Amino acid sequence: MPEGDTVWRACKRLDQALGGQELTQTDFRVPTLATTDLSGQRVLEVVAKGKHLLMRLSSAVTIHSHFRMDGSWHLYRPGELWKGGPDHQVRAVLTTGNWVAIGYRLPVLDLVATSAEDSVVGHLGPDLLSPAFDRDLALANLAAEPERTISEALLDQRNLAGIGNFYRSEVCFLLGLHPWRPVSSVDLGGAVDLSRRLMKANLRHAAQVTTGVDRPGQRSYVFERPGKPCRRCRTTIRTAPIGEPPRERVSYWCPTCQPEH
Template sequence: MPEGDTVWRACKRLDQALGGQELTRTDFRVPSLATTDLSGQSMLKVVAKGKHLLMRLSNGVTIHSHFRMDGSWHLYRPGESWKGGPDYQVRAVLETAGWVAVGYRLPVLELVATKAEDTVVGHLGPDLLSPDFDRSLALANLAAEPERTISEALLDQRNLAGIGNFYRVEVCFLLGIHPWRPVASVDLPAVVDLSRRLMKSNLRHAAQVTTGVDRPGQRSYVFERAGKPCRRCKTKIRTAQIGEPPRDRVSFWCPACQPEDRNSPVDSR
């Protein structure tokens, strides 16, 4: 699932291309918006909020989209071939004089009044990538449920917005935290600060890197490395699902570098 840094980069590209420009054609390919025509409106600003993307228009309407597992926006020049997938996966087309923005596989695509954006993003905690990130509020949100696992608390976008499974897994490894550790036993300031630092460091390039080595197969310490040797101690990386369905996520950890807490469930072994 795309995380906050991926959405932030998409937002920046879209804003640079479409910001301040008039929409010459729009084509929404979802039933609820099939008859909507926003041509003639200007794109005032494209804004990222955690994993949500908000396109604010001059008529007081915002196009709200969320990538979830594999949605994306692609930019093309007029007349250029689209390469983001087959046509049946296209959910929206926004054209200006100089650019064509094509939204592929967007599971969330809707229009909301700009003044009512809180109805779709108001539940989010502080955005890790926001310049006015409220660290104190994020820490208070995480600490509010001390018995919850740190993994579930970090992935709850109501606590802090933008972090996903990749950063959650890697941060826990780098700080030596077992995925099932309860929030109360974790150094929350260290977790929040490292999460923000890693995400901000990856804004400069498309790949998500925590090892400092931006090469295929070498970008992560434990993420998607089940059964492979730990980069630090050579112990085999373990994996298991954590959390309650449908919000459960796969976790990866090194049992030596991230010692098990006695409160961890048996099925985490």
């Protein structure tokens, strides 16, 4: 699932291309928006809130989307071949004089009044990538359920927004935290600060890297490396689901570097 840094970069690209531009044509290919025409509206800005993308228009309407597992927005010049997937995966086409923005495989795509954006993002905790990130509130949110596992607490977007399974797994490894460690026994400030630092460092490039080595197969310590040797101690990386169905997620950890007790 794309995480906060991926969504932030997508918003930045869309904002640079579409910001201040008039929509000359719109085509929404989802049943609830099939007859919607936003042509003539100007794109004011495109911003991220956690893993949510908000495209604000001059009509005081916001196009809200969420990538979930494999959604994406692609930018093309008029007449350029679309390469993001087959046509049946296109959910939105937004055209300006200079660009065509194509939304592929978007499981969440709707319109809300800009004044009512809280109806879709108001449940989120502080955004890790926001300049106005409220660290104290994020810490209070995490600490509110002291017996919860640190893995589940970090992934709960109501506590803090933007972190996903990649950063959750890597932060726990770097801090020596077993995935099932209860929140009450964790340096929450250290976990939050490291999460934010890693995500902000990766805003500069498309790849998510925690090892300092931006090469395929070498970017992570434990994430998606089950059965492979730990980069530190050579112990075999383990994996198991954690969390309550249907929200359980696969966790990766080194039994030696991340002891259970």
